[in-house]
Amino acid sequence: MKVDLNASLIDSEEAFLSVMDSGFLYGYAIYETFYVLHGKVAFFEEHISRFLQACDFLKINLKEGFSQLLKDRMKRLIHENQFQKGRLRFTFSSGTTLPWTEVVKPTELLSLHPLLNEANQIRLCISKYKKPTKTVLPPFVKYTANYPSVLSFREAKERGYDEALLVNSDEFLSEGSFCNLFFISKEGVLKTPSLDCAILDGVTRKMIIQAAKTLGIQIEEGKYRMDELLDAKFIYISSSTRGLMPAVCLEEKQYDYEEAYIAVETLQKSFLELQETSLTYF
Structure with a gap:
């Protein structure tokens, strides 16, 4: 299974984060979990709207066109893995930047996972x-x-x-x-x-x-x-x-x-x- 780490497609076994990542050192990371059905993401706009709100609250400045770039990366990851149904998680940390300073190079991880439980109750x-x-x-x-x-x-x-x-x-x-x-x-x-x-x-x-x-x-x-x-x-x-x-x-x-x-x-x-x-x- 491939993941998208900072816009690069990598085998999950070969994807590594810095030991200085603020998500690891301080738990300073946010995420969104998307439902993938028929190879497409449900309620993308609603999830991204919430994510952008969180970034605004945390004073994290994102690059221009971030939402569309992220959507394109999601499509590429889903296609590369021929993934039809399950979870797509987007995890975002401030990278090796200290949480109380400006985010310069964040860590962005897109990963696909099976559903934890497919029961209907x-x-x-x-x-x-x-x-x-x-x-x-x-x-x-x-x-x-x-x-x-x-x-x-x-x-x-x-x-x-x-x-x-x-x-x-x-x-x-x-x-x-x-x-x-x-x-x-x-x-x-x-x-x-x-x-x-x-x-x-x-x-x-x-x-x-x-x-x-x-x-x-x-x-x-x-x-x-x-x-x-x-x-x-x-x-x-x-x-x-x-x-x-x-x-x-x-x-x-x-x-x-x-x-x-x-x-x-x-x-x-x-x-x-x-x-x-x-x-x-x-």
Whole structure:
């Protein structure tokens, strides 16, 4: 498998970073994960918009025409590897430049990966770890040094689950290890934690909210306690590579997959149409 390291196609086994790279030394790196389907990238513009926001916040100046150059590199990498479906990750660090100085020669890595899990349902547990409510980073910065996500994911695997849900330090629902959270309340309202709950401003989350509003589905963003989630009719997670996925359990509590799927079938169809349309723009 070839990767793109700083615009050069290299066999993954032969691609190396400097030991002085700030992503390695300081964890000063951001990334985007794209879903590849039919050899094309879904929601490219939405992901890049978020990435550019992050760069602006971190005061990273990119070369002119960066987005188009990156798209061209992605197309070349996908074609070179004859890659049809999976994950494309773009990782960006300030290179050997110290994080508090101007970025001169960043490290840019494009890599292709199989999907971690192609199941159509997920088993969730509640993590002992918490997301810090007060953070210096806004929700549109997707950064690599995300210990709550890594530790809670490992915790879930060790306990026999697929992923873990976390609350924040104020005990409000936050998100999953590597996903956003949705649920249908006992009153029948589709709900998701708001951006001030220490969550990532997920692209898929945003598109699902957009689709729900277009369909006239009642959807609410807010602050919720774990008790409300435990009383919910159904629970779902969302991510770039999994779309909107029903949970079949949260700890010992079981949920009927068919009923959970039917409850959001129209929304799921609308989201998939948006996803399919986005492929035509890549």
